[in-house]
Structure formats: C-alpha cells, structure tokens
Amino acid sequence: MAILKEVSCVKYRDGEFVEAKHEVAEEAPLAISVNGTHFVTAMLSPEMKREFVIGYLLTEGIIKELAELESVQIENHNASALVAHFLPGISGKKFIVSGCGGGTSFLDESKLPQITSRLEIEQDSVFAAVKATLTSQVHRITGGVHLVGLFVAEAHEAKPICIAADIGRHNAFDKVIGYGLLNDVPFDYAFVACSGRISSEMVLKCAKTNIALIASHGATTSLAIALAEKTGLCIIGFVRGEAMNVYTHAERIRH
Amino acid sequence: MNERIRADFPITSAVVYMDSAATSLTPEPVVEAVSRYYREYNANVGRGVYRLAQIATQRYQDAHRKVAHFLGATEGEVIFTKNTTEAINMVAYGLHWQRGDEVVTTLLEHHSNFLPWMRLKEKGVRVKIVKPTLDGRFELAEFEQAITEKTKMVAVSQVSNVLGAIAPVKELAALCAEKRTETGPLVLVDGAQSAPHLPLDVSGLGCDFFACAGHKMLGPTGTGVLWAKDPELLEPAFFGGGMIETVSQDAYTLASGYERFEAGTPHIAGGIGLGRAVDYLTNVGMEQLSRYEARLTQRLLEGLESIEKVRLYGPSDLRDRIGVVSFTVDGVHPHELARMLDEAANIMVRSGHHCCMPLMDYLGLKNGTVRASLYLYNLEEEIDALLEAVAAIARAV
Numbered sequence: 001m002a003i004l005k006e007v008s009c010v011k012y013r014d015g016e017f018v019e020a021k022h023e024v025a026e027e028a029p030l031a032i033s034v035n036g037t038h039f040v041t042a043m044l045s046p047e048m049k050r051e052f053v054i055g056y057l058l059t060e061g062i063i064k065e066l067a068e069l070e071s072v073q074i075e076n077h078n079a080s081a082l083v084a085h086f087l088p089g090i091s092g093k094k095f096i097v098s099g100c101g102g103g104t105s106f107l108d109e110s111k112l113p114q115i116t117s118r119l120e121i122e123q124d125s126v127f128a129a130v131k132a133t134l135t136s137q138v139h140r141i142t143g144g145v146h147l148v149g150l151f152v153a154e155a156h157e158a159k160p161i162c163i164a165a166d167i168g169r170h171n172a173f174d175k176v177i178g179y180g181l182l183n184d185v186p187f188d189y190a191f192v193a194c195s196g197r198i199s200s201e202m203v204l205k206c207a208k209t210n211i212a213l214i215a216s217h218g219a220t221t222s223l224a225i226a227l228a229e230k231t232g233l234c235i236i237g238f239v240r241g242e243a244m245n246v247y248t249h250a251e252r253i254r255h
Numbered sequence: 256m257n258e259r260i261r262a263d264f265p266i267t268s269a270v271v272y273m274d275s276a277a278t279s280l281t282p283e284p285v286v287e288a289v290s291r292y293y294r295e296y297n298a299n300v301g302r303g304v305y306r307l308a309q310i311a312t313q314r315y316q317d318a319h320r321k322v323a324h325f326l327g328a329t330e331g332e333v334i335f336t337k338n339t340t341e342a343i344n345m346v347a348y349g350l351h352w353q354r355g356d357e358v359v360t361t362l363l364e365h366h367s368n369f370l371p372w373m374r375l376k377e378k379g380v381r382v383k384i385v386k387p388t389l390d391g392r393f394e395l396a397e398f399e400q401a402i403t404e405k406t407k408m409v410a411v412s413q414v415s416n417v418l419g420a421i422a423p424v425k426e427l428a429a430l431c432a433e434k435r436t437e438t439g440p441l442v443l444v445d446g447a448q449s450a451p452h453l454p455l456d457v458s459g460l461g462c463d464f465f466a467c468a469g470h471k472m473l474g475p476t477g478t479g480v481l482w483a484k485d486p487e488l489l490e491p492a493f494f495g496g497g498m499i500e501t502v503s504q505d506a507y508t509l510a511s512g513y514e515r516f517e518a519g520t521p522h523i524a525g526g527i528g529l530g531r532a533v534d535y536l537t538n539v540g541m542e543q544l545s546r547y548e549a550r551l552t553q554r555l556l557e558g559l560e561s562i563e564k565v566r567l568y569g570p571s572d573l574r575d576r577i578g579v580v581s582f583t584v585d586g587v588h589p590h591e592l593a594r595m596l597d598e599a600a601n602i603m604v605r606s607g608h609h610c611c612m613p614l615m616d617y618l619g620l621k622n623g624t625v626r627a628s629l630y631l632y633n634l635e636e637e638i639d640a641l642l643e644a645v646a647a648i649a650r651a652v
Contacts, residue, residue, distance in 0.1 A: 036296075036306030036313075071317045080313055 003045045003145065003165055025145050025167050032079045034062060044171040045145065048164055048179070052171055053079045055178030059205040066181045112204075115232035117188040117212035122254045123244070125151075125158035126215045129193035130239040134217055136163045147195040150176035152185060161185050169196045173205055180209075187211050198235055200224045207231040213252055215239050220247055260539065264632045271602040271637045276416050276448060276579045276609075276628030278470045281528075288531035289475055292524040300523055301497055301514065315523055318530025319513055322480055325533035326465065327456035331484040334516040335469075335526045339447040340367035342466035342481035343410070345516065346443055347371035349489035354379030356407040359398065359440070361385045361422075362617050363415045366610045368445040368466075372410060381405075389618065390570050391420030398427055407439035413449035417609045417626065418569035419552075419579035421449070428461030441488070447471055450480075451630070452548060452577045454541040457482055473536060474529035477522045486515070493518040544631050545577075551629050551638055552578035558642035564649040568624060578629035581609075584645065586652040589625045592645075596625075600644035602637075604628075 005026040010017050028046040032039050032053055039062075044052060053072055057063045063083055071082040133149035149163040161183070164175035173192065180187060191213035192206065198220040204227065206214055215236040225247050228235045234252040237245045246253060261267055263282035272280055292314070298307035300315045323333040336342040348371075358372045362384050372382050383401045387393050402409065409431055413424045424444050431440045443464040449455065451472035457465045463485065469478025483489055491498060491509065495518040500508040509515045536544065553573055559565050564585040570576045584592055593606035607623040608615045615623055627641060 033309070036309035071313055073313055073316070080309065082310060082313055082317075 003047050027167050029077050030079055031077060032056070032081065034081050034083060036080075042168075042171060044168055045166040048175045049074050049079060051164070051175045051178030051182065052166075053081060053178065054181055055174030055176065056171075057081060057083070058177055058181060059174055059208050061208060112227065112231050113207040113210075115207055115210055115212050117210050117232075119153060119189060119191060119212040120252050120254050121153045121158065121191065121213065122156055125153060125156070126193075126213075126236055126239060126244060126253070127242070129158040129160070129191070130215050130217055132158075132160050133163055133193040134195055136165075146172045148172035148176050149193040150180050150185065150190055151193060152190050154189075158191075161190070169194065169199070170201055170205070173202060177205070177209055191215070193239075194218075197221065198224050198237060200227050203227045203231065203233055203235070206233050212249075215244070261632055261634075263535075267632050271600070271633075271640060273627040273629060273633065273637070273641065274603050274605045275451070275471065275630035275633075276626065277605055278468075278476060279451060279473050279630055280632060281475060282473055282532070282535055284535055285473055285475065285528045285531045289524045289528040292527055299520055311523060314527045314530070315521070318526045321530040321533050323482070325455070325537060326450065326467075326480070326482055327458055328465075328482050329458045331458075331482060332486040332513050332516075334481045334483065334486075334513045335521055335529070336466075336479040336481050337477050337522065338367075338470070338479040339365075339445060339466045339468040340371075340479075342464075342479050343368055343443065343445065344371045345481055345492045346408075346464050346466075346483075346489065347375060348492040350407070350441075351490070352378045352380050352407070355381070355405055356438075357381045357383060357403060357405045359383045359385060359401045359406055359409045361387060361393070361411055363387050363391055363418065363420070363611065363614045364410070364412055365416050365445065365447065366612070367447075368410055368412055368443075369613065372408070380407075384613075386617065387415075387420070390568070391415050391418035392570060392575060393422055393427075395423060395426055395430060399430060402431065402434055402440055404434075404436060405438075406434075407441065408443060409440045410443040410445065412445040412447070414446075414452070414577055414579070415569070415611075415614075416448050416579060417581050417611045417614055417624065419448075419576040419581070419628075420570050421453075421575055421577065424462065425460055432461060448577070448579060451536075453545055458484075463488070469525070469529035469532065472529075473532035475522075475525040475532075478525040478529045480529075481516070489516070491516050491518065495519050497521075539631060547631060548578045548629055549573050551633055551635065552576070552580065554635055554638045555580055555627065555629070555641070558638065559645065562642070562646045562649050564652065565645065568618065568620075579626065580628070581624035581626045582645075583620070583622075583624050584649050584652065587648060589623050592625050592648060595648055596641070596644055599647075600640060602641050602644060604641075 004023045006021050006023050009022045011020040029041050031041045063069050068084045073080045129151045133147050145165045146169040147165050150161040151158040162176045162179040164172045166172035187210050194216045197218045198216050200223040203224045213234040220235050220237045228248040234249040235247040264280045266280050296307045296310040298311045300312045319333050385397045385401050414421050428442045431442050442462040444462040446465050446467040450467035465482040467480050470476040498510050498515050498518040500510050559582050566583045568581040589606035593604050596602040605626045
C-alpha cells in the first residue's frame with residue numbers, strides 16, 4: 001500500500017540495540033494549483049490523491065459541485081485543477097501540516113453554512129459505522145493513521161461507501177468526500193465515522209457538504225460543539241463498545 | 256433529439272443544413288470553449304510556467320485524453336492534426352518504405368485516403384485498388400486476394416463519404432492480423448465519416464492507425480485526429496519547436512507522447528474545442544445518436560425511392576449504411592439540383608464528385624451526385640421538406 005513505507009531502525013529490546021526494519025506511515029507533499037495558481041501544499045498519505053484534491057476543493061468552497069471542476073491532473077507531488085469560474089482572487093501559499101488543527105478555512109460565523117439534511121439514524125448504525133471504520137483493513141495494516149468512513153443511511157442499516165486513511169484527519173475526511181462526489185453519493189443521506197478527535201475544522205467540512213452527523217471513537221472540542229449547534233450537525237464522541245456521548249443535535253438519533 | 260440540441264445550433268433556425276459529411280455545424284458549447292480560450296487564457300502550450308500557459312496546456316492535454324476516450328483508444332497516442340488528410344499523410348510520410356512494398360486501398364476512397372498512397376509510387380511502392388460492388392459493399396475475399404507478403408499497408412474508409420456504406424473494417428483488420436509479418440500489413444482506417452456517427456472502439460477494431468476529422472464531429476474547422484497504436488512506427492512528418500526533449504548543434508532527441516508529432520504551435524483553441532465537442536457527443540450518447548440518424552435515413556431513403564426519375568446510390572439496408580445519401584434526378588445536373596434546393600427550398604446539400612473521382616468514374620457518374628448528409632440536429636420535417644422539393648423538381652423536368 002502507498003500509505004506504508006519500510007524503513008530501517010534500531011530496536012531496543014531486552015537491554016540490546018539491534019538493526020531492524022519497520023513499516024511507517026508514508027508522508028508526502030502534494031502541491032495543489034487551481035487555474036494555474038498555487039493554492040495549497042498538503043502533507044498527506046500518498047494514496048487517493050485525486051479524491052483528496054476533489055474533496056478538499058469542495059470543503060474549502062472552491063467548488064460547490066463536481067460539475068464546476070473541469071480538470072484534475074496529478075503528477076507525482078503536484079495536482080493541477082481547473083475550475084469553471086475564473087478565480088482572480090485565489091492566492092495560496094498556504095500549507096496544511098499533517099498534524100492536528102492545520103485546517104485553512106477562515107472562521108466567519110456569519111457565513112456558517114446550514115445543514116439542510118433531514119438525516120436521522122438509529123444508535124446501532126452509529127456503533128456499526130464506527131466499528132467498521134476502526135476495524136477496516138487499512139487500520140489493521142497500518143495502525144496509527146487517522147481513518148474516516150463515509151456511510152449512507154439505508155433503511156435501518158449503515159451502508160459503508162468508502163473508508164480512507166491518512167496521516168491527517170482532515171485529509172482523510174476530504175478523501176471520502178472526494179470519493180463520494182466522484183461516485184454520486186447523496187450526502188443528504190450520508191454520515192461520517194472517524195477514529196480521531198472531531199475538530200471545528202471537521203464540523204465546517206461537514207456543514208459545507210451537508211453531512212448531518214459525525215461520530216468518532218475519540219473526543220471533540222468546545223469550538224466544534226459551538227459550531228455544530230449552529231450548523232445543525234450532530235456530534236457523537238467516545239463511541240466505544242455499547243457507549244457514546246451525543247454532544248449536539250441528539251434529535252438525529254432515533255431511539 | 257430534443258429542442259435543446261437544436262437550440263445549440265443556431266444556424267438550423269436559418270437554413271436546412273444537410274452537408275454534415277463535408278463539415279458539421281458547431282454547437283454553442285464548442286463555440287464557447289473556443290472563445291473562452293481567446294478571452295480568458297490565451298497562451299501557448301507546453302512552454303510557459305506562468306498561469307495562463309499552464310491553464311492552456313492542461314486544457315489542451317485534457318482534450319487529447321477526451322478524444323482518446325471517445326474513440327475507445329486505450330493504448331497508443333492520439334495526435335491532433337488539422338484534418339483527416341493531414342493525419343493520413345503523416346502516416347504515408349512517416350513509415351519507412353522500400354521499393355516493392357505494396358499498399359492495398361479501395362476504389363471508393365476519398366482522395367485524402369487515395370493520393371497519399373498513389374504518391375508513394377515515386378518510391379517504387381505498388382498500389383493495389385480493391386473494387387466495391389456498385390452499391391459500395393466489399394467482399395473480404397477481394398482483399399484476401401490483394402494482400403500479399405509484400406503488403407505493408409491496407410488503408411480503407413470505415414464509411415464511404417459518397418455512398419454512406421459501412422465497410423467491414425473489423426473483419427478486414429482480423430484478416431490482416433492473420434497475414435501479419437514483421438513488415439505488415441498495417442491497417443489504417445479512415446474514420447472521417449464513421450467517428451461522427453457510430454459508437455467507436457478503435458482499440459477493439461484491430462487497426463494500427465485511425466484518422467478522423469474534428470470538424471465533421473462538431474469540432475472547429477482545422478481540427479483532425481490521428482490515433483497511432485504504436486507511435487514508434489512513425490517518423491514525425493514535421494520538425495521544429497515543441498516536439499523535442501533536447502537539441503544541440505548536431506543532435507536532437509524527440510519528445511515522447513503526442514508532442515513528438517505536433518511540431519510548432521498547434522491549433523490550441525481548436526483542440527480544446529474538439530475536446531468539448533466529444534464531450535457533447537458523449538452526453539448525447541453515440542448509440543442514441545446513431546439510432547436517431549437511422550430513423551431519419553430510413554425516411555429519406557424511402558421517400559427518395561418513391562419519387563420518379565430519382566436514382567439512389569449506396570446500400571438499401573440500413574444496417575449497411577449511415578445517413579450519407581447520394582442521389583441524382585434524371586435530366587438535372589447535380590450542381591443545378593443543389594442550387595435549386597438552396598434557392599427554392601433553403602436546403603444546403605453537396606453536389607459533384609465529393610473528392611471521389613475514381614469512384615464516380617467506376618459508377619459512370621461523370622457529373623457526380625447530389626449528397627444529403629444528416630446529423631443529430633436534422634429533423635424529420637427537414638427530410639420531408641427535401642423530399643417535397645426534390646419531387647417538385649423531378650416533376651418539372
């Protein structure tokens with residue numbers, strides 16, 4: 001898998017140092033240009049690059065729908081996107097670091113998108129989705145990386161659409177959004193499960209794509225909760241075993 | 256075909272256009288794509304690092320990919336040319352010929368798939384010409400007889416631009432594959448009349464080269480395509496800027512990809528427009544388009560057959576042909592008939608030899624024919640208008 005790379009290391013075991021090999025998550029830059037102008041350079045796990053670029057352009061508001069994206073060419077560490085409308089105002093030189101809180105969206109509460117999705121799901125769907133995400137093949141192989149799963153609520157089931165891994169949580173999120181766009185997934189009926197902390201950035205990405213629910217094995221933050229209240233997003237944290245904490249818009253959980 | 260399509264071709268509100276086999280009308284989205292290049296990102300391709308150059312380059316590259324996808328080219332290289340003629344000449348010039356090599360072509364070829372091979376006679380190449388039946392169909396056995404171990408190239412049209420007849424190119428390519436040695440026969444398919452009208456899969460066709468005209472398939476004039484399954488077989492016909500990796504005082508290395516064959520500044524806006532044109536055709540759906548045209552063709556053929564003094568040329572079975580329909584009216588010169596159709600009925604049709612003089616000789620039609628050629632923007636009412644006008648002229652003779 002492109003997400004892993006075998007490296008040399010010296011292991012310390014039982015009082016001794018020994019030469020060894022170990023697999024680590026691969027991290028690589030991807031410089032994205034939009035209409036010929038450098039827009040952002042992301043550090044990411046180098047797989048699902050196309051999905052990442054498309055998802056990122058959507059969640060950053062550069063495009064509102066796939067039809068606005070006329071071309072994406074990816075060559076090694078460069079991605080070049082052409083969008084239908086000319087963007088004289090785009091000036092990039094931004095950098096997404098692979099760690100946490102590296103999002104690039106501006107926070108202007110007056111421009112917060114409102115989620116119009118009427119999604120309601122059952123608690124069992126939440127458990128099933130988080131479990132499916134955490135036990136995915138990707139996670140078993142790599143460990144350590146962040147995982148985001150995109151699911152569609154169908155009858156009483158959570159139908160898995162795509163599970164993406166990345167060294168960055170937001171990157172993994174953008175990858176599943178890109179996958180969803182490319183595959184005509186109805187985001188009004190979709191929700192997201194993830195392995196890591198739900199940040200304000202993740203909330204904004206959900207709001208921009210009209211995804212009404214995000215559930216995680218991990219925690220969330222005060223700002224994420226405040227924004228989720230206003231946008232209509234249901235945040236669920238600490239989904240573990242038979243337990244979960246619903247922080248906002250609990251009416252989206254049928255019980 | 257719906258109103259929306261019709262609205263994309265403003266000329267159709269002014270005239271009845273039935274000369275699509277010569278050049279098709281251009282839909283608004285293609286005009287828009289061309290004008291956007293000049294208005295918004297006019298720059299040369301493959302040379303600059305600045306923003307406009309990058310946008311132009313990316314769109315021009317995308318256009319190649321779109322055309323490759325449209326043609327079903329899963330391998331090889333799609334090269335943009337200015338027309339089918341240039342594409343075929345690039346093959347005739349680009350292959351290495353030896354005295355005694357043979358080319359097999361047919362008597363119903365457009366001059367563009369005839370003269371480039373005839374010219375090779377100067378190099379000692381022998382050109383063999385397979386004759387069709389009088390309605391433009393071929394027996395595979397005729398080709399089998401013509402192909403020898405010296406045959407380097409078999410060059411045929413997939414659809415006749417005079418008779419509308421569809422040639423069995425897939426079967427012919429399979430026959431050539433059976434006989435294939437290190438030197439040939441290679442197969443070139445002239446798809447000028449097939450690419451605009453039939454669903455295509457050039458990789459599955461079994462040919463080595465496929466040439467077609469962008470301007471006959473809703474693209475701008477000055478656009479054509481050559482698909483080469485193995486571009487290494489071809490020496491570039493033109494040398495100069497944009498087609499090299501490096502140049503020193505006494506050596507050069509050629510670029511890879513289509514750039515190798517597109518020396519100099521290409522028709523950038525045209526190429527991008529052609530990319531938009533194949534998007535347009537894909538959105539309409541080639542299967543659907545082909546079925547629609549078959550309905551129009553049937554109406555036209557049945558109508559013409561019922562008019563006294565009208566002679567029809569080409570296959571009568573719709574499975575063997577497309578909507579390129581040649582006919583004559585006894586006692587009326589084809590040019591005169593075409594002029595009358597324009598002046599009296601506002602209908603634009605082609606007349607004369609249609610760049611197929613050897614075929615006209617063979618059919619004994621020294622004045623040629625009138626040719627009505629249809630496309631997705633034509634309507635049944637327009638067919639009826641043509642039939643009515645032809646009937647009136649025939650009665651008056």
